[in-house]
Amino acid sequence: MTTTATAAVTTRGLTKRYGSRTALHGIDLDIARGGVFGVIGPNGAGKTTTMRLLLDIIRPSGGELRVLGEEPRTGGAALRRRIGYLPGELHLASRIRGRELLAHYAHISGPVRAGVVDSLADRLGLDLARPVRSLSKGNKQKLGLIQAFMHEPELLVLDEPTSGLDPLVQQEFLRMLHEVKRRGGTVLLSSHVLSEVQQAADEVAILRAGNIVKLATVAGLREAAVRRVRVIVAEADAPALQATLERVPGVAELRVSGDLPGTVGVEATLDTHVDSFVKALAGHDLVDLTIEEPDLEQSVLAYYDDEAGVQ
Template sequence: MDTTTDAAVTTRGLVKRYGANTALHGIDLDIPRGSVFGMIGPNGAGKTTTMRLLLDILRPSAGELRVLGETPRLGGAALRRRIGYLPGELHLATRVKGRELLAHYAEISGPVRPGAVDALADRLGVDLGRPVRSLSKGNKQKIGLIQAFMHEPELLVLDEPTSGLDPLVQQEFHAMLHEAKANGQTVFLSSHVLSEVQQTAHEIAILKQGRIVERSTVAALREDAVRHVRLVVAEADAAAARATLDALPGVSGVAPAGDGPGTVAFSATLDAHVDAFVKAVARLDVVDLTVEEPDLEEMVLAYYGTDLTADADAGDDAEGTTRKGARR
């Protein structure tokens, strides 16, 4: 397998089978060092399986992979110390305090800068002096994030990292990701919520039933995504506005959207032809115009159609066979 020094993660034809079920069907990935890469898909699409293969928690049925230039199976504990991992299903020892638990993880992960743990705890707002069993789900998730970040690993592998976090803490987490990237660290995170990934990732892969169905930069997705528009014109221009919208390329779903004193409103959807749209409606007597932010969620859901639930159920059956036995 050809690899380059710029790749933190490289996979070729990665396959994982659980008996008769195939969770991954030939995944090819190249994640550059120093980047934030997001993997999107419904629960059970194969995101967790992919991450566990990278950490040698699972072994591939076929294909090849390199993580930080090494084969996970041969890299062993030394390679894993260069990685920070947050599992999607976080299980913590509950009879100890948060600080004691993190001290234990530090012995496994390697050197942690003095003060790094306390600084992360302050940022995330978690009391490390409390027993883990007394913490809420969100605070346990914060402990998990601290153990992943605290040794400043070359690669962060984060499976559904904001699960249970309130919006303010999510913002702080996003800031931590930007700082990690600025420091040259690589981040590979998964989510079934696109809005979470698009705030931080430069590039994403969309996973469906164990296959990558789309790989693109977030910027390119935005350019291609559908926008919802609402156009309000003077009543005298209503017929001309309707004719203009119906004739424009990339405009669909034109429909009346109410009226007011001397005005008529239309709603529609618009693809990437924004420039042509703006120039065309500029010739009308426009009272108001609203062009919403590109709805990337709709675009991603279009890849799944009516199979979204089926995808999740099929993947859950396959991935679930390993969850109890997975090691951190």
């Protein structure tokens, strides 16, 4: 279990109010060192507010928080040099070239190893000689990623980091995250795109209206997600198969359809581990079996339904 002493980020009852509006309702988090932690939620869920509180850009209305063992309010510049940050709304000075801007950030953030900036620029496909004002949204995002990664911080806080990036660059970004993990760094990543977090994160927090409605590992979300399954058997065996599947926990929405001559397809949804489902099929002579990847999108969207409430 992650403790306050070993966690990269710890919050207890973290609250943020703006006048009569409460943006965060008592958030409790323990983010272990050496992994990627994803925060999922729609716009307005509290993702950016949480990150700004951790960086002391804004101050909490209540609760406690520690980042890399220190309180952000008193950690000052020394603590911030241990952190790389990419804001969701990136504003860059436009009158200078990319390389000059990164040199300025390097002076602020601390030493940058020789060759790191050029290596990151090559990997992301960014020309550092171009003026910032001439860069597209995607290229400005690359510049923002370089400034966050270049001093190899202990903690990366990345708010919607792949916004504007093409799919090939997104894959390179994922490789960069895995490298951070291998060297023992920690990443806090926010997104409203589940597939992005699914590929990168070890654990996730699902935010809804300033509340954490679910804390889970990605593997745990996958385990509990709904899968679609399809079993094809000889026509004569279809009634017996249907009767079997009706007794398997987690099987629902059974539907029988015609298939190839002499065979029948039985389709269903499965919201539990595939082990019991596969074992139940052992007594039947299968022609074919398809188990689709779990639909994590539907699992997460369920937490945003009005009827789901806040847990």
